[in-house]
Amino acid sequence: MSDRLFVLPQYLFPKQALTSFAGWVAGKERGAVTTWIIRRFVAKYGVDMGEALDSDIASYPSFNEFFTRALKPGARPIAQADLVSPVDGAISQFGPIEGDQIFQAKGHSYTITALVGGDAALAAQFEHGSFATLYLSPKDYHRIHMPCDGRLLRMVYVPGELFSVNPATARGVPGLFARNERVVCVFESARGPFVLVLVGATIVGSMATVWHGVVNPPRGGEVREWDYADRQIVLKKGEEMGRFLLGSTVVMLFPPPPLVFNPAWAPAGAIRLGEFMANHSTS
Secondary structure (H helix, E strand, O other): OOHHHHHHHHHHHHHHHHHHHHHHHHOOOOOOHHHHHHHHHHHOOOOHHEEEEOOOOOHHOOOHHHHOEEEEOOEEEEOOOOOOEEEEEEEEEEEEEEEEEEEEOOOOEEEEHOOOOOOOOHOOOOOOOEEEEEOOOOOOOOEEEEEOOEEEEEEEEEEEEEOOHHHHHHOOOHHHHHHHOOOEEEEEOOOOOEEEEEEOOOOOOOEEEEEOEEEEEOOOOOOOEEOOOOOOOOEOOOOEEEEOOOOOOOEEEEOOOOOOEEOOOOOOOEOOOOOEEEEEEOO
């Protein structure tokens, strides 16, 4: 089956209603029923509970509490690199930004401006820079951490679609990551600005940041923005910055000159929080 045919049903079924329902179910505390659901999920996806700070499945009052579980201290060492992976997951794509075009999958690209919600001035800072798109599957740890030290400048909620973000959908839906609902976080670092985008998806009940809490819901049809330039919200490399309630994707943008990525990285390759992602170019 072609990727276009595979994703066709996603254009037809009520993604927002399904997502709202999934979020409601995941947030409920149902005692033994919740524990049974979590056990089935752990068995189906092979979740390693040995890494969790709390490995007792029965101790989680809701599926959301389980899904956003913390890791044991030291479970993810932070590499000595300029930039580290902010998540556990898989590499979707990464590399140079060609002008203002970000590569999504064979035959598909989208613009920086579209990704960040239409802000052309912000987008211009990343032309000819670098990007990395990282996919979090259901089995992965779902907290998002900082790739480097950064001071928060802005956060923008951009409404959008709720397509799945799995690899087949990325190949089949044009401009997927610039079409889906997303939260754009703009930081300043010692090497200039960078952007970390949390991309929503089908049954992603919500996205949250450590400085704001839950950003969505509510879901609406308008862009919402928060300005933090007059505050000192500084997060260190490896520190938690947010989380997904159910799996999704992170897109990062960095300004030129292009980064020197980990030579072991390749599309579809597995990654872990804290591993070497890239160094800044010395040229």
